[in-house]
Amino acid sequence: CMHSISVEPTKDRNSSVINNSSIWTRRVAQPLSTIMHRINTSISVSLRNNTASSHLSLARHPLFASSIIKGGVGTQWYTTMFTLLKPLEVNTLSVRSYATSSNNNNNNQFVRHYDPYQDKYYQSPTRRFVTSLLVTAASIGVIYLTAKKFIAENMAENAMEAYFKKGDKDHALKYLGYALSVDPNNYKSLMNKAALLLREGNSDVAAQTFAKALTASKTEVESYWAHSALAEIYLVQGRLEDAYVHLKMMEKSPITAPPSPATTKHTHAQVDTNAANPIMLCAKMAVLAVLQSHDADAQKYMEQLRDNPDINAIKILPVIYAEYGLSLWDNGRYELAHRCFTKAVEIDPSPSNLINVAISYKQHAKDTKKFYEHLSKAEEILSKSSNESDKNNLYRVYQNLKRYWIDQNNNKTALQYMQKIEILQPKDSINLHDMGLIYRQMNRYKESSVSMEKAVKANPHSNKLLMELAICFALQGAKQQAITAAKQSGKEVEVWTYVSEYWEKNRNKRKAREALDELAKLE
Numbered sequence: 205c206m207h208s209i210s211v212e213p214t215k216d217r218n219s220s221v222i223n224n225s226s227i228w229t230r231r232v233a234q235p236l237s238t239i240m241h242r243i244n245t246s247i248s249v250s251l252r253n254n255t256a257s258s259h260l261s262l263a264r265h266p267l268f269a270s271s272i273i274k275g276g277v278g279t280q281w282y283t284t285m286f287t288l289l290k291p292l293e294v295n296t297l298s299v300r301s302y303a304t305s306s307n308n309n310n311n312n313q314f315v316r317h318y319d320p321y322q323d324k325y326y327q328s329p330t331r332r333f334v335t336s337l338l339v340t341a342a343s344i345g346v347i348y349l350t351a352k353k354f355i356a357e358n359m360a361e362n363a364m365e366a367y368f369k370k371g372d373k374d375h376a377l378k379y380l381g382y383a384l385s386v387d388p389n390n391y392k393s394l395m396n397k398a399a400l401l402l403r404e405g406n407s408d409v410a411a412q413t414f415a416k417a418l419t420a421s422k423t424e425v426e427s428y429w430a431h432s433a434l435a436e437i438y439l440v441q442g443r444l445e446d447a448y449v450h451l452k453m454m455e456k457s458p459i460t461a462p463p464s465p466a467t468t469k470h471t472h473a474q475v476d477t478n479a480a481n482p483i484m485l486c487a488k489m490a491v492l493a494v495l496q497s498h499d500a501d502a503q504k505y506m507e508q509l510r511d512n513p514d515i516n517a518i519k520i521l522p523v524i525y526a527e528y529g530l531s532l533w534d535n536g537r538y539e540l541a542h543r544c545f546t547k548a549v550e551i552d553p554s555p556s557n558l559i560n561v562a563i564s565y566k567q568h569a570k571d572t573k574k575f576y577e578h579l580s581k582a583e584e585i586l587s588k589s590s591n592e593s594d595k596n597n598l599y600r601v602y603q604n605l606k607r608y609w610i611d612q613n614n615n616k617t618a619l620q621y622m623q624k625i626e627i628l629q630p631k632d633s634i635n636l637h638d639m640g641l642i643y644r645q646m647n648r649y650k651e652s653s654v655s656m657e658k659a660v661k662a663n664p665h666s667n668k669l670l671m672e673l674a675i676c677f678a679l680q681g682a683k684q685q686a687i688t689a690a691k692q693s694g695k696e697v698e699v700w701t702y703v704s705e706y707w708e709k710n711r712n713k714r715k716a717r718e719a720l721d722e723l724a725k726l727e
């Protein structure tokens with residue numbers, strides 16, 4: 205289109221001949237050039253006076269941000285602009301540098317490059333128009349380049365708000381994708397994305413994203429928190445050496461008490477903020493050194509904890525061991541988790557540590573003897589406690605000991621723990637169901653029915669419990685109640701089939717025949 209327009213100026217300004225070029229000049233080029241020149245001047249003045257930040261408040265508006273990054277079009281457009289028009293890219297950078305040195309008087313070259321209207325070359329209306337158009341694009345680019353950090357962080361904030369308030373993971377990841385399309389190296393966006401991935405259980409990709417955030421970090425504080433996050437992820441993955449390296453980097457950092465990690469307000473909990481505590485960092489170093497058999501380092505850090513003026517410093521170790529053990533256990537690192545639980549009990553044989561190591565002995569080491577020993581110690585401590593907070597641990601102990609005695613075919617002792625559980629949790633339908641089954645095995649049918657009735661009251665929508673109640677009534681001899689419960693369960697055939705087979709095994713032909721008669725009625 206531009207090639208078809210004459211770029212030569214008219215020879216005589218007073219000529220009455222109006223050619224195509226003069227129409228273009230009067231109606232299009234001059235008015236638009238004037239408008240764009242005013243826009244460019246406004247942006248230049250704003251930047252020169254360091255007031256661009258006030259204009260960039262627009263970047264925090266969701267509509268503006270979404271219009272910039274929708275479908276990646278905005279990013280691609282600006283990328284193409286600065287790739288194809290290298291002089292304008294230099295000009296844009298010059299504008300940015302000029303904004304930070306408003307008192308510099310040696311900017312003649314920059315001013316001439318930014319506002320070339322003083323040059324005779326640009327007196328042609330067409331050239332003036334084209335130049336104004338491109339400079340305007342570059343000026344908008346200045347705003348984009350300066351604002352993209354705010355856009356990215358605003359999108360990241362919206363993403364985490366969508367996730368934590370609405371539970372919309374897909375929408376959150378979409379927002380984060382937009383944010384990173386605007387600024388792929390934005391530290392806060394990367395930290396938020398990694399935190400979300402970690403929360404969703406995708407630790408491998410989360411680790412990669414935290415590593416990108418570490419590369420994108422620009423301050424010691426940002427590096428500190430990225431190292432902290434990577435250390436935690438590598439530890440739960442069983443990569444102890446990698447975790448140890450990042451903790452070492454934190455130890456060498458000149459930051460002694462960094463502020464909260466530079467993520468959004470929704471994701472502070474995703475990064476271990478306790479890592480800012482020098483005592484906590486020292487304790488973690490000691491734990492990892494022990495787990496890797498780095499004896500010299502372990503001794504050094506243990507001495508630092510013992511010599512610390514805070515007398516509670518050394519007490520942090522069993523807490524760290526227990527926390528690491530639980531994290532490793534949840535991630536399938538059972539051998540390392542067992543070592544952590546064992547170390548925690550050696551330092552602090554508290555009920556929670558005893559329970560953790562007991563379960564580890566049973567499920568990982570397959571050592572039921574030590575499983576029972578540690579649970580018995582925990583029961584002894586908890587049964588003497590009057591704290592309400594200890595009741596949950598006591599409940600866990602009773603549950604595990606109940607299961608232990610059932611596996612040992614000791615129904616009498618198992619029943620005793622079921623009765624203890626009923627005192628703590630009278631509406632535990634599973635425990636009441638188990639009690640009913642134990643009473644049935646002991647031929648105590650009436651007590652079996654009572655326990656099953658309690659279980660049904662605790663969970664009235666369970667057809668399985670209604671079926672078991674019908675069986676208990678039938679074995680007790682309460683035929684009408686058995687028929688009613690069987691109908692309610694919708695499993696009448698299963699009830700009377702079980703009852704008939706039960707009496708066949710116990711050589712009671714009369715009762716077995718009665719059950720078969722009820723089955724025949726159904727057919």
